[in-house]
Amino acid sequence: MARLIGVIMLLFLGSTAWAGNDIYTGWFSNKAVSGYDTVAYFTESKAVKGNAKFKFKYLDAEWYFNSDENLELFKNNPDKYRPQYGGFCAWAVATKKQRAPGDPNYWKIVDGKLYLNYDNSVQKQWLEDIPGFIRKADENWPKMLDQ
Template identity: 25%
Template sequence: MGKIWLTRRGLLSLLPAAALVAPASAEIPLGVPSLYAADPLTGLALRGYDPVSYRLGSEPVSGSDAHDYVWTGLVWRFSSAANRGAFARAPEVYAPRLGGCDPEGIVAGRLVEADPLVASLYGDRLYLFRDAERRRRAGPELLDAAEARWPDLRRDAAIGG
């Protein structure tokens, strides 16, 4: 009996069907979080956007599979070897804070998935938000409260990041 191989094209053809089957939920169930805005089907952190690019321009840039790097059990993609190298030397500097979860959700004690296209740098820290309204409401007090709550929430959920 011959083996059946799933090609990239074959996997991509399954995406529309997966969207119909998978429940659309903004809140991440504890114990099974999608940290760093990871795509659940591909395992790509930031859904394939280059984390270093958030600091280099006004919009994040898509990464390339030619510049993959594995960190925290996820595949991180980069638009160049230089960006991959910078991340590999100091991933905590470039990765989003709070495991890539929405700060407002963290303050409320919930892991709420964030959108990698709704991001902001506050000082030298990258935060992702669920939507533009939450990003607009975010300020130093909210972010400080989220940072203070994050270690306990991360420990209680038994997750990394």
């Protein structure tokens, strides 16, 4: 019965969930960026899974890191390391004004900011006009926060 209710909720509410401040966390966890270490994108230039030993609650979500050093870097400057548009797909925010999940394996740092995309095919489209998509997403995101 509980499983059936869960399926009905997914169908009724849609495919994404977010914490109170519009941080994408998925339906069944409260992990920002699916538990990946957002600092590692900047320091190691790759997607690295975080460890529950190094977690931090911020903006109603749990942020995971793979080291105490990365946790401290995030605590000291979370706006530098958290993904744009709450970790939702930057292309979807730009083109569809939608909160599609951002996949931590499809990412790009542009001008010192982290952007996530939904999947490989979406990222290919994103890469065709990054500045244009960022301009449009920057315009759309504040309006989306009011919805």
